[in-house]
Amino acid sequence: MDNGTALDNGAVPDNGTAPETAGDEVLRPHAEQQYAAELALLAEHDDRPRPPGWRLSPWAVTTYLLGGELPDGTEVSPKYIGPRRLVEVAVATLATDRALLLLGVPGTAKTWMSEHLAAAISGDSTLLVQGTAGTPEEAVRYGWNYARLLAEGPSERALVESPLMRAMRRGMVARVEELTRMPGDVQDSLITLLSEKTLPVPELNAEVQARRGFTVIATANDRDRGVNELSSALRRRFNTVVLPLPESEADEVEIVARRVAQLGRALELPEAPAGLEEIRRVVTVFRELRAGLTGDGRTKLKSPSGTLSTAEAISVVTSGLALAAHFGDGVLRAPDVAGGIVGAVLQDPASDRVVWQEYLETVVRDRPEWADFYRACREVS
Structure with a gap:
């Protein structure tokens, strides 16, 4: 963010050019x-x-x-x-x-x-x-x-x-x-x-x-x-x-981490790298449900009605950071993102709930390193 002075009313000047600067009070500068x-x-x-x-x-x-x-x-x-x-x-x-x-x-x-x-x-x-x-x-x-x-x-x-x-x-x-x-x-x-x-x-x-x-x-x-x-x-x-969806999981994780870090700074939330593992987990869930296939290619899945886009992953993680900052210890953890993921997946309460429950019980439960995430999702589901 630059260090100049913003127009008080945020209006575009009469000459058609955008405001040259944005003060700290601007939530999202151009x-x-x-x-x-x-x-x-x-x-x-x-x-x-x-x-x-x-x-x-x-x-x-x-x-x-x-x-x-x-x-x-x-x-x-x-x-x-x-x-x-x-x-x-x-x-x-x-x-x-x-x-x-x-x-x-x-x-x-x-x-x-x-x-x-x-x-x-x-x-x-x-x-x-x-x-x-x-x-x-x-x-x-x-x-x-x-x-x-x-x-x-x-x-x-x-x-x-x-x-x-x-x-x-x-x-x-x-x-x-x-x-x-x-x-x-x-x-x-x-x-x-x-x-x-x-x-x-x-x-x-x-x-x-x-x-x-x-x-x-x-x-x-x-x-x-x-x-x-x-x-x-x-x-x-x-x-x-x-424009395609991110080709690899690593690319999508990087995109989400960068955008969350930018949004987090604007909102004065904890730094995103503190929860990089949770970002990776959110991206994995979204990619697997989008593709209808687990990352190892062994299990076919049903896909929900929503798009589960990278933008939605950014929203889930940003909301999780807000929870961690205001109601936790400032570190992004599984319970902070579980509610956002469930909300993103269940766009159609009837059909998507079946898809989510099947994914939770056949994929998430069988991953020992995801035990905390499984419990958190069961709570909010």
Whole structure:
């Protein structure tokens, strides 16, 4: 976290740039605030070609995301742990005139990656449209200040810019979260914007043409309920990168440990490494139930209805740390995570309870080193 002063009301300045700093009272700083020092050092050492409007070169953006060492020996922390080639494809896509669609099941760091890409490329990750079933077309295109509209009629002063319009005018990255949750007609309002890089404003007999550097990063998944399929016309406007679940248990443990440590510091909870064994156990349970197979490949399992994603594992461990800090001795133990795991697994109380009880009695009980975890889960189950 940087050491500057935050805007008292947390608002974005009128010039469209994100607040430069975040004080200690901010629960979750934007990526460009939290990692301002790393971004500044990368820019200082970055002597490679930068696409128009970019603050860093594609090489530096990739280094920011995956981590690495700068010429002066400074370590850049990894923000994403996964295949390097996927990140390179995503960054290269944004260096062209194509928009980027990050696709994957819940919990594969789609939002996390889109935020850090925007922070590294534009220095501002706040130009965001959150997709929901109730997202109106105005959130994608533009709206009106109706008091001015009634008083003055259609005018530039009465126009209310959407985040995408601001990004077009300033040559920056705009983000669209959960694109498939938006109604189909709202989704399709992106087609002209992405293909022509122009946003018509017929009420003013005008248009907004995107400046160089403008692009869109969208995220979507096809596993949750309430998903609206993208039209083929809209899909063609995106280059799609599918983000996988962590390939190995070690990778997933590292991801969970890193994120829990960051969240724990923000919440002033005990350090995550004190409970690394419990983190590994949570990850093992989630991976085995997701795969429908134990880690040794010997026992087939039924899978629950939930996704049991890495993000949910992070939530379980963070909640466990809070229990350990406020109602225990500060060390993460089996009883601290048992309740969170059971709650994550039992999304459908009827069918998932059968799955969980079978896993508990046929797998967990037969692992002597998991005796404390078995007892804790039996208590809360």
